[in-house]
Every structure is written in structure tokens, then in C-alpha cells.
Amino acid sequence: MSILVTGGAGFIGSHTCLNLLESGYDVFVLDSFVNSSPESLARVKSICEKDKKPKRDLHVFKGDLRNASILKDIFTKANEINKKIDGVIHFAGLKSVKESVEKPILYWDANVGSTINLLNVMQSFDCSTIVFSSSATIYGRSSKTKLKENFKLKPINPYGSTKMVIEKLLNDLFVNYSGSWRVANLRYFNPIGAHESGLIGENPKGIPNNIFPFLTNVAAGNLEELRIFGKNWPTIDGTGERDYVHVMDLAEGHVKTLEFLINNGPQCLSMNLGTGKGTSVLQLLNIFEESNSLKIPHTFVERRSGDVARLVADNSLLKSLLNWYPKRTLNQMCKDGWRWQVNNPRGY
Ligand code: NAD
């Protein structure tokens, strides 16, 4: 079977491509490299070559998802070599909350415009299976209880709005095309860590916004200290609480979801992808220090605008439908993420 992975060179995409190849799928990637490097996919290939498993093909195309002709070329080429694309995992998009507030039109175009283009081309090539990268950010606010899929959606920034509207668009396709579409909206919580080889990992451009790459850069001495945003949140120790999930579990979750769609017929599913376990910033810091025998200089600063106290998944739907759940521990996330940083001090 062949799968098109949009944004496959990115952080989550590259780990998922590896899992797809190792699970026996041929993979076609379309990426503009606006936030990634082709080197990530070269490394995916080299990891596969070291494994003794039967090899599948990885085809990489450089281009923007808003460009219909390159998309059509990929589907056509796949047909010509008898590798018809059976499904799409759709990661491509812009993901900075801050930038989305400054440039909402860019975000609507890059995220929603590109998805409309993709869906049009998929339909014309009779491909109607899609796993979409949604986000816990669409729940909008924090909750004392774990977030369930049927909770009210109320995104508080343009990035979150684009994710919610794409979910709605995909639901419309399912409802209005007599149930031919197989759709899964995966609402990720906080992916961190890296592949255990230390060859692929997260490679943010400039100063990282997210806590984990910031932490590893402080540990490496590239940044002076971790600034903890707020110490009076209504959480266990006053610092923000999140549901951190190992990126390889996230990758595995995509392949399991894709197989669930293939085996279970047309539907439109929205599902949390998290561990169901909350961890505060201070707890994460302690586990990172203990796992890697390091000390991280840190200081407390004001709350970051737009932050919420707590985002933790109720992952019971995932467990019951897929008969699978993320198993890697925070200790593993911290060790694997630090190995990637140490082995690649300047990224790719
Ligand atoms: P990433 O930026 O590392 O990967 C996205 C990839 O898409 C990059 O390789 C980028 O070059 C590519 N891309 C962007 N716009 C494109 C376009 N118009 N055409 C072709 N390629 C394009 O991000 P990631 O962390 O791997 O996230 C993947 C997806 O998951 C994104 O849609 C993101 O919004 C979503 N998500 C991420 C997180 C997170 O914390 N990392 C959380 C929730 C949801």
C-alpha cells in the first residue's frame, strides 16, 4: 500500500514516515521545507537501511501543498508505477500560535487553503482516506477534568481556528458524499522526544517557543536559562500542566489509526492522542535533570499570554478503538530528546 505524507520532513512527519516504512508501506512525501530540511528524510532512509526489515520505497517531492499541479503529478506518478496512493497523512501546515496571531491570513491560506487543494486532488484521484493533524489547542481552555472529544471546541487563536475549521470541513465531506470518506482527526497533545537512534528529532528554527527544545538548548549551553511562565496556575505546583507524549508513540498512533480506517470503512472520527497523564513544568524539569544527570538553570517569569493552566487528554476513545495507547515514559522522552540534541548540536 502507498501513503502520501504531506509535511513528511517535519518533526512528527519524519518519525511517522519511518514507522510507515517499517510497517511495510510505500511512502510519498510532499514538503516545501518551509520549516524542515530534506536531511530528515535522508536520515529516515539510513535508519531503514540499517534495519534488516524488507525495504519499502520513500519518494520525496519538494513543493507547496497549495500548488495543485505538483499534487496531481505525485498521484499520477504513483499510478504510473503501480503504487496508487491509498491514503494521506496530512501534517503540512504552519504551527506557531504567536505567528498566527500576527499573520492570520497567512495561516488560513497555508493551513485551510492548502487542505482544500489537497482534498480536491484526492477526490479527483479517488482517494478518500485521510488522517489529519489536529490539536488539543482547539479545546481552547483548560479543564480540571481530562479533555474528552465531545467537549465544546473554542479555539482562542487563528492557528486553533484553522485546525477546528479543517475538522469541520472533513466532517462535511464524510456527511455529504454518501459516506465514502474515511477521516480521522487526531488531536495531539504535547509531542516531545526523538527517535532512539538520535538521528532524527525536533529541529526548530531560531529560538524555540516550546518547552522541550528550549530545555535541551539550555542543557546544551546554547541558551542561558529556562524561563518558567508563571508559578501561580491552579495546578499541583503552580506551573503549567501538559500531557507530554513521545513522538514515536505519536508516529505509531498514526499508523494504527490509518489501519483502523482502512479496516473499518467510511467514518469521521475525532480522537485525542495523548497519554492521559498530566506533568507540570517543574515535574518535567526534574525528570529531565534526573534522566540525564544534569542541572538546568531556571527562573520564574510572568505567565505567557494565551497560555492555559492544564491540557490533559482523556484517551479512552483511542484505547478502545485502536486497542493501543502511548506507552513510552517521560524518562524515555527526556533521554531520547537529549540524545538527539547532543548528537546534533546544530540540528540537521
Ligand atoms: P513541522 O513544522 O516540523 O512540520 C510541518 C511540515 O510541513 C514541515 O516539514 C514544513 O516544511 C511542511 N509544510 C508547511 N507548510 C507547507 C506547505 N504549504 N506545503 C508543503 N509543506 C509544508 O511541525 P510538526 O511539529 O511536525 O507538526 C506537524 C503537524 O502537527 C502540523 O500540522 C501541526 O500544526 C500539528 N501539531 C503539532 C503539534 C506540536 O506540538 N508539534 C501539536 C499539535 C498539532
Ligand code: UFG
Ligand atoms: N513553558 C515555559 N517556558 C517556556 C516554554 C513553555 O514555562 O520557555 C510552559 C508553558 O507555559 C506551558 C508548558 O510549558 O505551561 C508547555 O508549553 P509549550 O509551548 O511547550 O506547549 P503548549 O502546550 O503551549 O502548546 C503546544 C503546541 C501547540 C499545540 C499544543 C497542544 O505548541 O501548537 O501544544 O496541546 F496546539
